[in-house]
């Protein structure tokens with residue numbers, strides 16, 4: 001349960017209202033490679049300017065903002081990375097997620113937020129409503145999104161492999177599986193596993209590259225298509241839907257749960273991973289905000305709770321339905337078993 005913060009002051013409101021300036025400072029610094037330049041050293045603004053596409057005056061302005069945000073810190077006359085920036089924003093570091101922020105968040109999610117008001121009021125123009133199908137019919141958009149999503153999902157895929165025992169599963173169906181990050185992590189953890197990914201054709205093209213790079217092309221294959229319209233591969237002993245519910249119209253979710261029940265072999269496992277808020281609707285904050293973000297381009301999206309998902313699964317006949325937190329403060333996993 002997340003107890004929501006209850007604000008008292010005007011400054012608290014300003015922090016939210018002006019938060020977008022901080023987001024942009026972070027994205028601009030990533031685009032200009034500032035954190036990589038400052039990695040394990042202290043530089044003057046002129047030296048940052050020299051190593052980037054900034055000039056000294058503007059490098060000073062940006063470094064000052066980054067310092068005020070705590071992403072960077074002063075060190076004598078110069079600037080250096082905070083421990084968080086050093087660990088998570090420097091290119092090539094093990095836990096670097098800078099490209100995910102730069103590509104998916106800054107270039108794709110941020111612009112969608114400018115249409116949130118219209119989305120909430122139901123006045124979005126037809127062409128602003130971006131089902132993933134239309135959005136990803138543009139190969140470049142599909143690539144930009146999927147490349148960064150891939151990096152973000154490999155870790156959660158490893159967590160899933162530990163949370164659910166898939167040792168007796170032979171055939172996984174990864175619906176909306178994207179570039180296969182979950183399938184790759186699960187196949188690495190379970191040598192007897194094979195996966196079929198159902199996703200749009202342009203996503204499949206990007207995914208094939210990742211799968212070949214892992215040498216898993218014999219175990220992970222694509223069936224390109226639309227999960228809401230096209231036939232699914234018959235008979236799987238596990239079905240996974242990770243971040244599918246947040247991208248489809250809310251009204252289609254119950255049908256996806258029932259269809260998973262029909263597709264699974266007896267004893268099969270169904271897993272749903274997504275942004276889910278608590279039943280109390282107090283948070284977690286990032287789950288609630290991500291649901292709002294999805295509404296900006298998919299106004300028919302539903303703000304789901306984990307108990308809504310577990311209820312649908314139980315109504316469809318799933319047993320031993322279990323809820324676990326996956327990405328702390330952000331996503332949940334609900335899984336259950338089809339009776340043998």
Ligand SMILES: Nc1ncnc2c1ncn2[C@@H]1O[C@H](CSCC[C@H]([NH3+])C(=O)O)[C@@H](O)[C@H]1O
Nearest residue numbers: 132153176177178199226227228242243247
């Ligand atoms: N109707 C649909 N049919 C097939 N795939 C879809 C549909 N709607 C959304 N998707 C895909 O769902 C994915 C959401 S992103 C999540 C990718 C992956 N499951 C992961 O967790 O990393 C994108 O790759 C979309 O193309």
